[in-house]
Amino acid sequence: MFEGIVDMSMENKKLVEAITSMDEDFAQWYTDIVKKAELIDYSQVRGCMVIRPYGYAIWENMQKVLDGMFKETGHENVYMPMFIPESLLQKEKDHVEGFAPEVAWVTHGGSEKLAERMCVRPTSETLFCEHYSHIIQSYRDLPKLYNQWCSVVRWEKTTRPFLRTTEFLWQEGHTAHATFEEAQEETIRMLNIYARFYEEYLAIPVIKGQKTEREKFAGAQSTYTIECLMHDGKALQGATSHNFGDGFARAFNITYLDKDNQLKYVNQTSWGATTRMIGAVIMVHGDNDGLVLPPKIAPIELVIVPIAMQKEGVLDKAYELKEKLSKTFRVKLDDSDKSPGWKFSEYEMKGVPLRLEIGPKDIADNKCVLVRRDTREKVSVSLDNLQDEIAKLLDDIQKNLYNKALKLREEKTFETDNFEDFKNIIEKSPGFIKAHWCGDEKCEEKVKEETGATSRCIPFGESKRDGAKCIVCKKEAKELLYWGKAY
Amino acid sequence: MFEGIVDMSMENKKLVEAITSMDEDFAQWYTDIVKKAELIDYSQVRGCMVIRPYGYAIWENMQKVLDGMFKETGHENVYMPMFIPESLLQKEKDHVEGFAPEVAWVTHGGSEKLAERMCVRPTSETLFCEHYSHIIQSYRDLPKLYNQWCSVVRWEKTTRPFLRTTEFLWQEGHTAHATFEEAQEETIRMLNIYARFYEEYLAIPVIKGQKTEREKFAGAQSTYTIECLMHDGKALQGATSHNFGDGFARAFNITYLDKDNQLKYVNQTSWGATTRMIGAVIMVHGDNDGLVLPPKIAPIELVIVPIAMQKEGVLDKAYELKEKLSKTFRVKLDDSDKSPGWKFSEYEMKGVPLRLEIGPKDIADNKCVLVRRDTREKVSVSLDNLQDEIAKLLDDIQKNLYNKALKLREEKTFETDNFEDFKNIIEKSPGFIKAHWCGDEKCEEKVKEETGATSRCIPFGESKRDGAKCIVCKKEAKELLYWGKAY
Numbered sequence: 001m002f003e004g005i006v007d008m009s010m011e012n013k014k015l016v017e018a019i020t021s022m023d024e025d026f027a028q029w030y031t032d033i034v035k036k037a038e039l040i041d042y043s044q045v046r047g048c049m050v051i052r053p054y055g056y057a058i059w060e061n062m063q064k065v066l067d068g069m070f071k072e073t074g075h076e077n078v079y080m081p082m083f084i085p086e087s088l089l090q091k092e093k094d095h096v097e098g099f100a101p102e103v104a105w106v107t108h109g110g111s112e113k114l115a116e117r118m119c120v121r122p123t124s125e126t127l128f129c130e131h132y133s134h135i136i137q138s139y140r141d142l143p144k145l146y147n148q149w150c151s152v153v154r155w156e157k158t159t160r161p162f163l164r165t166t167e168f169l170w171q172e173g174h175t176a177h178a179t180f181e182e183a184q185e186e187t188i189r190m191l192n193i194y195a196r197f198y199e200e201y202l203a204i205p206v207i208k209g210q211k212t213e214r215e216k217f218a219g220a221q222s223t224y225t226i227e228c229l230m231h232d233g234k235a236l237q238g239a240t241s242h243n244f245g246d247g248f249a250r251a252f253n254i255t256y257l258d259k260d261n262q263l264k265y266v267n268q269t270s271w272g273a274t275t276r277m278i279g280a281v282i283m284v285h286g287d288n289d290g291l292v293l294p295p296k297i298a299p300i301e302l303v304i305v306p307i308a309m310q311k312e313g314v315l316d317k318a319y320e321l322k323e324k325l326s327k328t329f330r331v332k333l334d335d336s337d338k339s340p341g342w343k344f345s346e347y348e349m350k351g352v353p354l355r356l357e358i359g360p361k362d363i364a365d366n367k368c369v370l371v372r373r374d375t376r377e378k379v380s381v382s383l384d385n386l387q388d389e390i391a392k393l394l395d396d397i398q399k400n401l402y403n404k405a406l407k408l409r410e411e412k413t414f415e416t417d418n419f420e421d422f423k424n425i426i427e428k429s430p431g432f433i434k435a436h437w438c439g440d441e442k443c444e445e446k447v448k449e450e451t452g453a454t455s456r457c458i459p460f461g462e463s464k465r466d467g468a469k470c471i472v473c474k475k476e477a478k479e480l481l482y483w484g485k486a487y
Numbered sequence: 488m489f490e491g492i493v494d495m496s497m498e499n500k501k502l503v504e505a506i507t508s509m510d511e512d513f514a515q516w517y518t519d520i521v522k523k524a525e526l527i528d529y530s531q532v533r534g535c536m537v538i539r540p541y542g543y544a545i546w547e548n549m550q551k552v553l554d555g556m557f558k559e560t561g562h563e564n565v566y567m568p569m570f571i572p573e574s575l576l577q578k579e580k581d582h583v584e585g586f587a588p589e590v591a592w593v594t595h596g597g598s599e600k601l602a603e604r605m606c607v608r609p610t611s612e613t614l615f616c617e618h619y620s621h622i623i624q625s626y627r628d629l630p631k632l633y634n635q636w637c638s639v640v641r642w643e644k645t646t647r648p649f650l651r652t653t654e655f656l657w658q659e660g661h662t663a664h665a666t667f668e669e670a671q672e673e674t675i676r677m678l679n680i681y682a683r684f685y686e687e688y689l690a691i692p693v694i695k696g697q698k699t700e701r702e703k704f705a706g707a708q709s710t711y712t713i714e715c716l717m718h719d720g721k722a723l724q725g726a727t728s729h730n731f732g733d734g735f736a737r738a739f740n741i742t743y744l745d746k747d748n749q750l751k752y753v754n755q756t757s758w759g760a761t762t763r764m765i766g767a768v769i770m771v772h773g774d775n776d777g778l779v780l781p782p783k784i785a786p787i788e789l790v791i792v793p794i795a796m797q798k799e800g801v802l803d804k805a806y807e808l809k810e811k812l813s814k815t816f817r818v819k820l821d822d823s824d825k826s827p828g829w830k831f832s833e834y835e836m837k838g839v840p841l842r843l844e845i846g847p848k849d850i851a852d853n854k855c856v857l858v859r860r861d862t863r864e865k866v867s868v869s870l871d872n873l874q875d876e877i878a879k880l881l882d883d884i885q886k887n888l889y890n891k892a893l894k895l896r897e898e899k900t901f902e903t904d905n906f907e908d909f910k911n912i913i914e915k916s917p918g919f920i921k922a923h924w925c926g927d928e929k930c931e932e933k934v935k936e937e938t939g940a941t942s943r944c945i946p947f948g949e950s951k952r953d954g955a956k957c958i959v960c961k962k963e964a965k966e967l968l969y970w971g972k973a974y
Contacts, residue, residue: 041621041622045572050565053564057564059566077540077547078539078540079543079546079656080537081654082638083535083591083654088531102597105594105596106593106607107593108594110590111588120593127530131537135539151569153569155596155597167569
């Protein structure tokens with residue numbers, strides 16, 4: 001197995017400009033990482049970012065996996081226009097109220113003023129509904145299981161790369177079903193797909209649950225969410241899935257002739273996940289040396305750093321290894337004339353899961369050194385069974401990241417029946433707080449006003465305690481809720 | 488090999504609503520196909536279309552191949568904002584003149600009027616330049632080889648699905664190099680990639696060449712194009728590649744410190760291909776029964792239609808074949824309760840390259856029937872070596888489509904030195920016309936005014952004839968040009 005040389009020494013670090021410590025200033029630490037790991041560049045457009053190759057490669061890896069999961073479950077991709085005429089946006093009352101205040105309006109085409117202004121899509125329910133009203137006639141046309149990868153625009157007041165930007169990339173699934181029950185099944189199916197993606201690929205544990213009335217999507221009958229906890233104890237909504245019932249169908253007159261010869265409204269869902277997932281990965285796994293990427297979505301799983309590469313045979317061996325390993329892994333060989341120390345820091349900053357060092361002495365011994373990004377463990381391994389060792393290590397890193405994140409979340413999940421305690425926790429050691437609630441929106445509002453925390457979800461699989469009281473009004477509780485300050 | 492039962496009978500056609508004949512009304516034939524093959528739906532937004540699952544699946548197949556070709560040649564994907572502030576668009580003079588008249592302007596965010604209006608990107612040169620000016624400092628930073636997949640908006644007066652739409656999907660490559668020569672190499676490299684993609688994947692032969700000054704891209708030093716010929720004899724610009732020299736670099740101040748310690752401007756290129764490629768495939772290969780898709784980009788390569796499927800064993804056998812064949816090919820089994828005749832017409836309309844029919848008698852004989860979409864040839868083949876037969880047939884269809892298209896183009900390519908002949912050809916049997924030109928923009932303009940044809944390109948590898956005269960002014964010719972009416 002491994003020859004267990006554990007080397008936690010730091011000699012080769014801090015050769016690139018240091019980043020702010022996360023304990024000192026988490027927000028600055030985050031900003032430093034997105035810039036220095038070359039994930040983004042700021043643009044001249046307010047709240048819009050340039051996603052650079054390394055950041056975009058992470059997104060492409062995420063897309064590939066999610067898109068595969070969607071297609072496996074029978075979904076098809078489509079593309080809708082990016083513009084929504086104002087009258088179309090206004091068709092569903094709750095929906096327009098939710099989105100109209102935060103859209104970008106196009107008023108002119110070339111030099112002509114438009115007869116009706118259009119917004120850039122903040123989300124595409126209205127466009128899908130319009131299309132569904134054209135193509136759905138009979139029960140034979142159902143279900144329709146469509147998805148779209150695109151960018152959307154929401155005019156946000158304060159923005160932060162990946163977490164909240166004026167424009168962001170996402171996928172939005174929009175489906176139409178014969179019955180409410182089928183729509184509900186779909187809503188939960190997609191929530192489970194998101195949860196599996198977060199846990200198996202992003203190595204981020206999630207709490208699955210339902211949003212309260214106050215927090216649900218504009219126009220939805222019910223909204224489901226996966227909630228995850230960041231390193232600083234703040235919550236982040238990972239993805240959402242909505243059951244619309246027949247609300248949109250009534251507004252857009254989407255009907256089908258059923259087997260019983262009755263004209264019925266369809267029932268619809270929508271579900272989405274965004275580039276925000278990259279922010280979640282940074283804030284769950286990152287450390288004071290930069291990004292730490294789960295191998296399954298890392299653009300580079302293994303970086304090869306040749307040592308003393310001017311010595312005869314070193315670069316040849318490095319190229320040979322690169323070619324061999326590239327058949328199985330995403331490999332980069334850095335043969336630039338920068339120092340090994342600089343390269344170590346650079347790929348630590350970029351969160352590459354494994355580093356392979358190879359120098360003259362290693363070659364003489366038919367060995368190389370592998371260094372894990374997550375634990376810094378350093379092992380010397382034989383070149384003869386390198387593939388297996390790398391596969392095992394990557395698998396172990398993926399699991400370790402998940403377990404560390406789970407442990408952190410458990411440490412930062414609290415439960416209380418006392419509002420003063422609640423306030424103390426939020427202020428002094430933020431995290432998830434499990435607390436009971438009467439079901440009244442006023443109590444929910446009061447928690448937000450007095451603590452800044454919002455209800456995250458009514459969790460699946462965790463019931464309220466018999467006889468429990470609302471944390472605010474002390475009346476009988478209806479639900480156990482997860483609460484937290486959120487991004 | 489094949490048991491050569493050729494069956495050209497038409498008994499099973501015209502069961503779905505017929506489409507307009509292409510000889511009668513080519514434009515209507517085209518519109519019928521995009522609707523009836525379920526490629527698009529019209530939307531409420533002027534000039535914008537909904538790309539339906541079958542149309543989008545074609546685009547995804549195109550994207551996958553092209554993206555692979557780009558990455559193989561060292562290109563990386565990025566994402567730029569969709570908005571361009573007016574002042575940024577105005578930085579390069581020719582560029583803004585070319586695009587400002589046809590952009591959509593965003594003037595309001597939510598309820599606030601913007602201090603500076605922004606356009607939705609018609610193309611992203613200015614955004615890439617702005618970004619390059621931030622990240623390029625040294626010769627070590629070059630080349631930058633970036634590409635972006637996105638949608639862009641151009642406010643077109645008349646639109647047609649895929650060919651000319653207000654919003655369309657495309658990829659835009661933007662690269663920065665140390666020298667003009669390197670930029671020129673890149674420009675031609677990408678043109679060659681597009682040509683290879685058209686010929687090998689879309690089965691469309693192309694003429695490679697350079698655009699005249701009049702036809703080049705706004706802001707480019709030189710523009711290269713691949714031109715192809717549609718079934719109706721009109722030309723279509725397949726993709727373009729531009730060398731900007733250092734024009735944008737000067738406008739955006741993109742400099743690098745070279746090895747010789749001199750500060751120099753970078754040289755840039757851009758190159759793009761769009762959803763218009765789907766329109767090209769329709770208009771080159773389609774026929775009066777609908778779409779005909781080249782196997783390499785067909786969403787479904789083979790459709791299985793069970794015959795007498797209520798008979799015992801038929802559906803079981805069909806499922807078994809589907810499972811087996813899906814390992815190698817993109818296969819659909821249509822087990823709906825529609826008649827085989829309806830299904831035959833439906834998948835002919837959708838251009839599926841091969842149909843597999845299997846009924847009780849075939850099963851008893853351990854055989855099935857394969858029908859080609861391109862030639863209607865029908866062969867009965869043993870189930871024992873079905874995979875090989877299908878692979879061979881698909882390969883043959885791909886080649887046959889290319890050869891047919893090449894033959895058509897050759898038949899519709901004319902050469903003349905006489906302007907009256909030129910006018911006659913354009914009017915009576917449109918196609919490419921090869922004719923010499925003096926190099927004066929006025930003569931080029933006159934051809935357009937009097938015939939409606941534009942110069943398509945100065946072809947690579949075909950020189951002007953010694954002593955040839957300009958087709959318009961009869962002065963000494965500088966170039967041999969391809970001319971044609973274009974989409």
